[in-house]
Amino acid sequence: MQQEWLMGFLGGLLIGLAALTFLLVNGRIMGVSGLLGGLIDRTGWGNGAERLVFLFGLFLIPVLWAHFVAPVDTHVTSNIGLVIIAGLLVGIGSRLANGCTSGHGVCGISRFSIRSIFATAVYLFSGVLAVSLFRHFLGVLP
Amino acid sequence: MMRLLVALFSGSLFGLGLVVSDMVNAQRVQGWMDVLGNWDPTLGFVLLGAILPMLLAWPLGARRGKAFLGNALPGPASVQINRELFLGAALFGVGWGLVGLCPGPAVAGLGLNGSSGLFFFLAMGAGMFAASPLRRLFLRPVAA
Numbered sequence: 001m002q003q004e005w006l007m008g009f010l011g012g013l014l015i016g017l018a019a020l021t022f023l024l025v026n027g028r029i030m031g032v033s034g035l036l037g038g039l040i041d042r043t044g045w046g047n048g049a050e051r052l053v054f055l056f057g058l059f060l061i062p063v064l065w066a067h068f069v070a071p072v073d074t075h076v077t078s079n080i081g082l083v084i085i086a087g088l089l090v091g092i093g094s095r096l097a098n099g100c101t102s103g104h105g106v107c108g109i110s111r112f113s114i115r116s117i118f119a120t121a122v123y124l125f126s127g128v129l130a131v132s133l134f135r136h137f138l139g140v141l142p
Numbered sequence: 143m144m145r146l147l148v149a150l151f152s153g154s155l156f157g158l159g160l161v162v163s164d165m166v167n168a169q170r171v172q173g174w175m176d177v178l179g180n181w182d183p184t185l186g187f188v189l190l191g192a193i194l195p196m197l198l199a200w201p202l203g204a205r206r207g208k209a210f211l212g213n214a215l216p217g218p219a220s221v222q223i224n225r226e227l228f229l230g231a232a233l234f235g236v237g238w239g240l241v242g243l244c245p246g247p248a249v250a251g252l253g254l255n256g257s258s259g260l261f262f263f264l265a266m267g268a269g270m271f272a273a274s275p276l277r278r279l280f281l282r283p284v285a286a
Contacts, residue, residue, distance in 0.1 A: 018151075018153070018159060019156075020199040030152060032244075050146060059157070062250045072161060076255045080257070080258065086237040087243075088269040092230070096229055096230025096233070101245075102246050111200045127238050131172055131179075
C-alpha cells in the first residue's frame with residue numbers, strides 16, 4: 001500500500017516536470033483537454049503540430065511501456081454505453097470548464113488560480129457523488 | 143522544430159508519469175473517489191507530486207518574463223467564477239467518476255484500453271466538439 005503512494009508521488013513528480021518543461025521552454029500550459037479540444041474545434045490549429053506531437057508522446061509511452069517493460073492493467077469497464085456517456089460528459093464538461101485534471105488540477109492550482117481551485121473542488125466533489133451514488137446506492141458500477 | 147521536440151518530450155514524460163503513478167488504472171482513480179468504500183489515497187499523492195515542480199515553475203517563469211524559446215508565457219489566470227465553470231466542472235467530475243478516465247489518461251490509455259478506450263476517446267472528442275455550440279445555445283445569452 002505504502003509503495004503505491006510512493007509510486008504515485010514519483011509519477012506525480014514526473015507529470016509536474018513535464019508541465020514545468022512545457023511551460024518554461026514552450027510557454028504553454030499542459031492541459032490535455034485544452035490541447036486536444038483546440039485540435040477538435042479548430043481553435044488551436046495555429047499551433048496544431050505542437051499539440052499533436054505532445055498528444056502523440058502521451059499516447060506512445062504507455063504503449064511502449066506495456067510492450068517492453070511490464071504489462072499495464074487499466075481496469076476500464078467494458079460497458080460501452082457507460083463509456084460513451086462518461087466520455088461525452090468528460091468532453092463537454094472539460095471544455096465548458098476550460099480545463100481538466102491536468103490544466104486546472106496541476107497547472108492552475110500551482111499558480112493559485114481561484115478558478116482552478118474552484119473547478120477542482122467541484123469536479124472532485126461531483127466525482128465522489130457519482131461513484132458513491134452509482135456504486136453504493138444504485139449498484140451500476142462494479 | 144525545437145518546440146516540437148520539447149512538446150514530444152513533455153507529452154512522453156506525462157505519459158510515463160501516468161504509468162508510473164498507475165493513473166492509467168481506472169480502478170485506482172475511482173478508488174480515490176470511493177469515500178464510502180475502499181478509499182485509495184494514491185491520486186492525492188500524484189496531484190501533490192505534480193503540483194510541487196509547478197510551484198517552482200510559475201515564479202521562475204515570471205522572473206524570466208518569457209519562455210526559453212523566446213515566446214510569451216501564458217497571461218494571468220482569469221478570476222471569474224461563472225456558471226459555465228461550475229456546470230462544466232460538475233459534468234466533468236461525473237463522467238470522470240463513472241469510468242475513471244479524464245482526458246490525460248484517456249489519451250495515454252488509448253493504446254491499452256481496447257474498444258472501451260476507443261469509444262471513450264471518440265465520445266470525449268464528440269463532447270469537446272459539441273461544447274461550444276451547446277454553450278452558445280444554452281449558456282452565453284444569459285451568462286454573458
